[in-house]
Amino acid sequence: MTNNLKVERAIHNMTQADLALKIGVSRQSINAMEKNKYVPSTVLALKVAKLFNKPVEDIFFLEETD
Amino acid sequence: MTNNLKVERAIHNMTQADLALKIGVSRQSINAMEKNKYVPSTVLALKVAKLFNKPVEDIFFLEETD
């Protein structure tokens, strides 16, 4: 899975720390997520999507390997 | 978080085992998911949504406590 987090943050002019705070995870979790170090939970995905006002599918993308 | 899995399965006339197979998890995972025993990963949510042809938000729902 990949994601658009970095772009969305840029659009909304937010730092990783900002986003982390809003969503309720650590900054490192956001960083790792952006770097595709792990797959976040559906709750996190829904929160991010809600925050950025976009469907989950516009932010998180399945890959062949998933 | 809650979800619509049971309804979607009914619409598509699928058993828990069918769904599990299609998505690539164990039947018990589907059962537990339906019973809100845990929060699935975003990959699972995306796969389910794709299978049922609906946005993730139409199948998985945030709650106050999330």
Place this chain on the structure above:
DNA sequence: TCTATATGTAAAGTATTCTTTACTTTTGAT
């Protein structure tokens, strides 16, 4: 009623998410 299929549940184990602390590197502004 008998039988097959579907669902529910439990427990132990493995894998992965996410946290905390802490340090390094990058980037951008002055």
Place this chain on the structure above:
DNA sequence: ATCAAAAGTAAAGAATACTTTACATATAGA
């Protein structure tokens, strides 16, 4: 060039997702 903010990374630990095996219960049709 310097400094501060932002981003990257690492490692150890806690919490939780997910598997496997196994058995119990429910549901529906012959």
